[in-house]
Amino acid sequence: MAVNKRLKGGSPAPVTRQTIENLSGEQISTCYQCEKCSNGCPMTFAMDIAPHQVLHAIQLGLTDEVINSDTIWVCASCETCTTRCPNQIDIAHVMDTLRQLSTQRGVKASQRKSPIFHKVFLSNVKKLGRMHELSMVAEFALKAGGIRGLLKQSGFGLKMLSKGKMKLIPERFRGGKEIDNIFREAENKK
């Protein structure tokens, strides 16, 4: 995907601190490295760059490093960092912005399950108005892990079905034209 984009449009425009501040609306330059965000973060054990280092890297203009980090996909969006930052930086929202940039530029192979998940989830909602758990999880398992991935999930899915916790067939389409319009406008922007 990343390769195609480059072929079509040349190299993507460089991302600066300013770009990320504009896109997120967050004042990243006010971060004074107190590390409160990282101390409360439950995911640092699996991150390659801790949250306060993400902010520092952006301040220094090292944006490729953070856009290609594991951190942005490992972040569980728990909002602890945002709650505790003394400078009111919505760090969880900065993570969202970085994920959007990463998705546009091509996500590294080891983290590709995450963008696949979000894409499958949203296309399910676009089709049905409400998310249908069974078809969403099955499509994700297949796209992210092939037939083996699907088989791995199927035991869990069958147990859910046998307990009457998943609908086999999705309901009728919900939301009518409005859902169509919302997604159409989102796609037009691109």
Added chain:
Amino acid sequence: MKVSYYPGCSLDGTAIEYNKSLQSTARCLGLELQELPDWTCCGASSAHVTDDKLAVSLAGRNLLIADKMGMDLMVPCAACFHRLKSADKALKAGGSLQGLEQKYQGHFKIKSGADLIWENIGERALAAKIKKPLAGLHPVCYYGCLTVRPPKITDAPDPENPMAMDEIMRTLGAEVKNWSFKADCCGGNIMLTHPELAKKMVKKLLDMALEAGADCIVAGCPLCQSNLDTRQREIMDENGQPYHIPVYYFTELMGLAYGDPQVENYLNKHFTEAKTLLKQKDLL
């Protein structure tokens, strides 16, 4: 009392027992839940990592419906609650809806299930309906992330120490245990993409609940409940350590205290066996 009701996609499927026990408890308390007609998905965790405006609009479509109904809105899923509150704040700060024409006023309050029941019904009315107090039960209450954080979105008075479920359980006679993990993250958002990491987080919560002396966990979110309930077998197999901690929806235990005959059917839907403990305590 009437309120509007946004169940969200999980309560239509994997969390069907939460929906049913909530509806039945509400009926018992004289709380009429009017479901938003033709509600749609709030965008959950996928819209906001993809496109900020899409996130506001998918949630906002439901806010427009609630606006017309003009009553407090109950949102029992933490993730939906968070998305609807975020969209409400964004729209009130001048944000716009894409693909939707109406104007948003937002003259109503958005509340989580437990907050709405605790604040709108109150202790006295909750106590008055008790048929079987939850005596001898030692739960810890688990709120997870998104009903409380960040307070600029959720308006939670104490995001580090939420109390609504603790108060409800105490009112019903349970001997609630205190613990400092009530709003720690269970990894729900990354369970499908990074299951190995999420299971580590679930394990930590189970360990901490046991350390606090709890015999069960009480949850108020379909994603938290599902995460804590359905992964115990795998965690057991992977760690060679026995885990058996029932994870109840607070509304299931309310149903128990209020004599809802369907409670056993709700509990049959759990992955981690949930009836023995209640039978031991003479509650089922």
